[in-house]
Amino acid sequence: MVEILGESLSLILLVAGVVLAIAEAMVPGAHIIVLRLALIVAGLVGLALGPFVSGSVLAVALAVTVVFVGSLSLFAYRELDVYGGKGAGRTSDSSTLKGRTGRVTERVIPTGGQIKLERGGFNPYYTARSIDGTIEEGEEVMVVDPGGGNIVTVESLGVSEDEIDRVLRRD
Structure with missing residues (x-):
């Protein structure tokens, strides 16, 4: 031994x-x-x-x-991947946000608003501002400038929520 x-x-x-x-x-x-x-x-x-x-x-x-x-x-x-080491549960850095789509959760104007991004990381809600004009709640948007902070610049994709989505949101 x-x-x-x-x-x-x-x-x-x-x-x-x-x-x-x-x-x-x-x-x-x-x-x-x-x-x-x-x-x-x-x-x-x-x-x-x-x-x-x-x-x-x-x-x-x-x-x-x-x-x-x-x-x-x-x-x-x-x-x-027991501990999620491949990045599945991680938030994204700002450079990966460009081109991502989401929906407006609070009316977006050139000075502010809020959106929820699809696959937006741990907290998918972002403060947003529009390129021009107003984007109403429920409209689909795309990130055109991720900024670098917590404010992204978005533009409308022209797709708004339908009546069923509005009823479900109200309820």
Whole structure:
């Protein structure tokens, strides 16, 4: 059995993985989930194989286990997107807003108003101003200038809500 400072390497790996799990519970965010999982599995494999395998073979088995489980968990972590790492729940920056469409929620005039953008991020409501004239509530608009702050410039697409939409909105 491989020992470090009088303790088995398998036990040290397991304890290190558990300590990382506790640390990550205190500061959530899945920053060390891959390493934590690899260390815990390697520690458990080492404890299971320890009595049956010689020291050098066990050390190689533990190293292979850490690399294999780490690679597998990294792949699963990225592909399954458990924590939304691919940007699905993120807000957009202003440069990606140009050309987006939405509906007017509060009458838009050249000095102000409000719109709700389709796929507008965490908070899809934006303060808006029109290029020229008034755009009434319910009309479809397109962002022509995202600005850079929280005010976008829009133009009407000439599509207003139908009677059913107005009745549903009133109710």
